[in-house]
Amino acid sequence: MPGTMTRFFISAATALSLSVSAGALFAAPEGVLRVAVGADPETFDPHFNDLPTGNTVDKLVLEGLFRLDNQNNVLPELAEEWGFSDDGMTFTVKIKPDRVFSNGDPLDAAAVAASFNRLLDPEVGAIYRGLYSSIGEAVATDDTTVEFKMATPNGHILLLLSSTTATIVNTKAIETMGAEYSRMPVGSGPYLVESFVGGERYRLVPNPTYQGDYPATLEAIDFLVVPEDGSRMALMETGEVHIVERVPPEAVETINALPQAEVIQPPSMFSINMELVLRGPLEDPKVREALNLSLDREGMVQGILGGLGTVSVGMVGPGTQDELRRTYDPIPFDPVRAKELIAEAGYQPGQIELTMTCPTGRYIKDVQVCQAVQAQFQAIGVNAKANIVDRGTWSNVAATPPADRTDNMALLGRATAGIDFTLFRLFSTGVSANTTGFSDPKVDELLLAGRSTTDIDKQREIYGEIQDIIWDTQPFVFLWYQKQALGVADSVSGFEVQPNETMNFDQVRLTE
Amino acid sequence: MFVLNRLAAALPTLFIVSLLVFWFVDLIPGDPARILAGPMASQDEVEVIRDRMGLNEPGPQRYLHFVGGLFDPDIAVSLRTGRPVATEISERLPNTLIIAIGGLALGVILGTTTGIICALRQGTWVDTVITILTLGGISMPIYWLGLLCIWLFAVHLGWLPAAGAESWRHFVLPILAVATRPAATFSRLVTASLLEVMGRDYLDTARSKGLTEAQVILRHALRNSLVAAVSVAGVQFGAMLGGSVITETVFGIPGIGRLLVDAVSRADYPVIQYSILMFAFFFVVINLVTDLITLWLDPRMRQNVRAR
Numbered sequence: 001m002p003g004t005m006t007r008f009f010i011s012a013a014t015a016l017s018l019s020v021s022a023g024a025l026f027a028a029p030e031g032v033l034r035v036a037v038g039a040d041p042e043t044f045d046p047h048f049n050d051l052p053t054g055n056t057v058d059k060l061v062l063e064g065l066f067r068l069d070n071q072n073n074v075l076p077e078l079a080e081e082w083g084f085s086d087d088g089m090t091f092t093v094k095i096k097p098d099r100v101f102s103n104g105d106p107l108d109a110a111a112v113a114a115s116f117n118r119l120l121d122p123e124v125g126a127i128y129r130g131l132y133s134s135i136g137e138a139v140a141t142d143d144t145t146v147e148f149k150m151a152t153p154n155g156h157i158l159l160l161l162s163s164t165t166a167t168i169v170n171t172k173a174i175e176t177m178g179a180e181y182s183r184m185p186v187g188s189g190p191y192l193v194e195s196f197v198g199g200e201r202y203r204l205v206p207n208p209t210y211q212g213d214y215p216a217t218l219e220a221i222d223f224l225v226v227p228e229d230g231s232r233m234a235l236m237e238t239g240e241v242h243i244v245e246r247v248p249p250e251a252v253e254t255i256n257a258l259p260q261a262e263v264i265q266p267p268s269m270f271s272i273n274m275e276l277v278l279r280g281p282l283e284d285p286k287v288r289e290a291l292n293l294s295l296d297r298e299g300m301v302q303g304i305l306g307g308l309g310t311v312s313v314g315m316v317g318p319g320t321q322d323e324l325r326r327t328y329d330p331i332p333f334d335p336v337r338a339k340e341l342i343a344e345a346g347y348q349p350g351q352i353e354l355t356m357t358c359p360t361g362r363y364i365k366d367v368q369v370c371q372a373v374q375a376q377f378q379a380i381g382v383n384a385k386a387n388i389v390d391r392g393t394w395s396n397v398a399a400t401p402p403a404d405r406t407d408n409m410a411l412l413g414r415a416t417a418g419i420d421f422t423l424f425r426l427f428s429t430g431v432s433a434n435t436t437g438f439s440d441p442k443v444d445e446l447l448l449a450g451r452s453t454t455d456i457d458k459q460r461e462i463y464g465e466i467q468d469i470i471w472d473t474q475p476f477v478f479l480w481y482q483k484q485a486l487g488v489a490d491s492v493s494g495f496e497v498q499p500n501e502t503m504n505f506d507q508v509r510l511t512e
Numbered sequence: 513m514f515v516l517n518r519l520a521a522a523l524p525t526l527f528i529v530s531l532l533v534f535w536f537v538d539l540i541p542g543d544p545a546r547i548l549a550g551p552m553a554s555q556d557e558v559e560v561i562r563d564r565m566g567l568n569e570p571g572p573q574r575y576l577h578f579v580g581g582l583f584d585p586d587i588a589v590s591l592r593t594g595r596p597v598a599t600e601i602s603e604r605l606p607n608t609l610i611i612a613i614g615g616l617a618l619g620v621i622l623g624t625t626t627g628i629i630c631a632l633r634q635g636t637w638v639d640t641v642i643t644i645l646t647l648g649g650i651s652m653p654i655y656w657l658g659l660l661c662i663w664l665f666a667v668h669l670g671w672l673p674a675a676g677a678e679s680w681r682h683f684v685l686p687i688l689a690v691a692t693r694p695a696a697t698f699s700r701l702v703t704a705s706l707l708e709v710m711g712r713d714y715l716d717t718a719r720s721k722g723l724t725e726a727q728v729i730l731r732h733a734l735r736n737s738l739v740a741a742v743s744v745a746g747v748q749f750g751a752m753l754g755g756s757v758i759t760e761t762v763f764g765i766p767g768i769g770r771l772l773v774d775a776v777s778r779a780d781y782p783v784i785q786y787s788i789l790m791f792a793f794f795f796v797v798i799n800l801v802t803d804l805i806t807l808w809l810d811p812r813m814r815q816n817v818r819a820r
Contacts, residue, residue: 036675040774042593042774042778043593045594048592125564127557127561129557129560130557178594179589179593179596182593182595183593197603197677197766198771199604199767199770199774200766201678224675225764226676227761227774228675228762230662230762231659231674231675231762231763231764232675232764234663234666234667234674234675235674235675235676237674238666238670238673240673240674240676392779396543399543399558
């Protein structure tokens with residue numbers, strides 16, 4: 001089959017793997033890196049994990065056909081050659097030969113297909129199955145060839161296959177290990193999980209059978225789970241850990257003042273917005289524009305988020321397929337013009353009443369953000385009320401169909417690796433995550449066209465147009481993209497974090 | 513006989529708690545399946561999860577399933593990890609018990625000692641200082657106290673680790689923090705009950721037998737406060753188990769409290785339900801043990817029980 005493949009990525013792949021092996025004169029693994037994380041991953045099974053801390057481990061312990069680099073670009077990992085059939089309904093991947101899992105089981109095409117078919121099996125109930133529904137099934141045709149039989153054409157398949165959700169699990173080991181597999185997954189990555197003490201810590205050590213391009217650089221990586229912000233920061237202050245994640249805005253200065261560490265602020269793809277329910281006054285574009293003009297975003301980012309944000313320049317956040325992403329000028333802060341627009345739309349000051357639903361503790365300073373937004377809406381004569389609720393209520397409101405919503409907007413963050421996934425679910429008419437009621441026949445048409453094309457230039461054009469329409473019609477009050485904040489000791493080099501908040505230890509060295 | 517009666521009386525309590533715990537899933541705002549699936553999930557995905565959680569079955573059947581889980585660990589599995597809830601709990605219970613028992617023991621020792629000192633040195637500066645400290649100990653929220661302990665002993669002095677549960681040293685600060693409240697309570701209690709009996713004739717009798725002052729206090733005067741102390745200890749121990757939610761979060765210790773908090777935030781209902789049921793069971797057991805000890809200590813009560 002490879003002969004009939006359209007090999008549109010192969011030359012790039014060869015160039016990349018060359019550049020990687022050039023750096024492959026690796027020294028022996030050295031040092032024990034200690035990392036304090038804020039969230040307990042609970043499961044490393046990539047089909048059930050939904051936390052960046054879990055993704056981080058999956059990336060170290062399992063291998064995918066592809067993987068993402070620090071800018072979320074797609075690189076081959078187990079894949080050697082790949083391409084679509086002419087009708088776009090079969091995607092064939094040739095994998096590197098003679099690979100094994102850390103327990104010695106062969107990692108051949110059959111193992112790859114079994115891993116994907118587990119992800120796609122409704123009985124298994126993998127949490128991101130819906131994201132992969134364009135793949136019908138995976139079939140191994142020989143030892144190194146896997147064919148993905150598409151249910152519907154999908155021009156974004158490389159992105160799907162490079163997510164940690166699509167890393168290869170050992171289904172035979174799952175059968176024998178049962179639920180224990182979720183804490184001690186058997187993979188083929190550079191590390192393996194040596195121990196896992198639920199809720200407290202887990203330790204990764206080099207996998208002796210690893211054959212890929214990113215061999216272990218550390219003797220061990222110890223992760224400590226410390227949910228309480230103050231205690232986690234204390235671990236950094238005492239020097240008990242080298243890296244601490246989720247530095248709260250108020251602690252950034254303290255960590256930076258330490259002689260041995262500093263805070264890094266990598267961008268996050270998390271795009272935070274007030275998603276409007278498009279009915280009543282909010283059906284009027286002038287009102288939506290007024291709300292967008294009423295906010296001092298930069299002031300809120302500095303004053304409330306402590307700088308842990310970047311004002312929005314487009315709906316999708318940075319790192320969401322940057323090759324397809326379009327950015328615009330930030331929306332100005334112009335309350336005078338906002339008031340005029342409200343009057344032009346035919347409303348008296350105080351006549352528009354809006355309720356916003358806000359979560360507590362889901363996004364950086366979400367409660368304070370909502371209160372500030374409410375005050376600024378009121379300043380332009382919109383009678384706004386912030387309804388601050390627990391996570392359960394908030395999830396429920398955010399999932400309610402637009403016709404049944406009793407509020408007018410909700411504070412929501414969106415982060416998915418793909419532009420198609422983000423935009424299709426939010427802006428296609430009538431799909432379930434479209435809780436704003438946004439409906440535009442042109443956008444519907446473009447979204448379908450974008451999904452089925454495999455031509456990158458065409459995709460760029462199509463998704464560019466969709467993003468233009470969304471930025472112009474303003475179905476959201478756009479806010480900002482969150483920034484991550486991690487404390488990193490000076491003794492650590494080569495540490496990076498992806499925009500999807502997955503930590504990357506490929507090049508990490510410890511000098512002490 | 514008394515023990516059997518009490519055990520029999522505990523069963524309805526546990527039954528009612530189990531009903532409440534089961535029922536509360538329906539009361540929690542939001543749809544558990546939706547919370548687990550996240551806001552980006554489609555309705556179909558939510559349906560699959562709802563099915564997997566068994567939420568589509570009728571109420572009584574779900575309750576039977578829930579109760580069945582108490583006897584068959586393979587039925588009661590965490591929605592997040594797929595492991596039996598019994599395993600999750602048994603892995604973490606020791607940490608919680610170490611802190612609760614350690615904290616209570618330290619609290620009793622500290623509290624009794626300072627209480628005796630206060631009673632003997634009533635009105636002196638020692639008494640005043642200890643009284644102020646105990647008032648502080650009773651009023652100080654454990655959350656704040658825990659962070660202060662970390663700041664002082666880990667960050668500032670560097671004597672002990674700030675968080676985690678890797679070695680015995682990690683347990684020193686949490687035990688110290690949770691011991692504060694029982695220590696303060698005991699101190700006040702012992703002082704009060706000693707002062708009450710100090711002038712009594714039976715102590716003079718003891719002295720006249722030639723006992724030293726220490727023997728008089730420890731053997732005779734203190735015994736009087738024991739009954740009250742035991743019931744207070746029972747209450748404190750229960751409060752500590754409940755308070756473990758906070759202690760374990762602050763000190764990054766994987767115990768039952770943390771398990772419960774994490775389960776709540778991840779909408780892992782089986783873990784929430786069985787953990788709460790276990791807490792209820794502990795309270796019942798603690799009450800029973802407290803009653804038994806009281807009975808053993810106080811002959812008058814023993815007679816009451818027999819008379820019944």
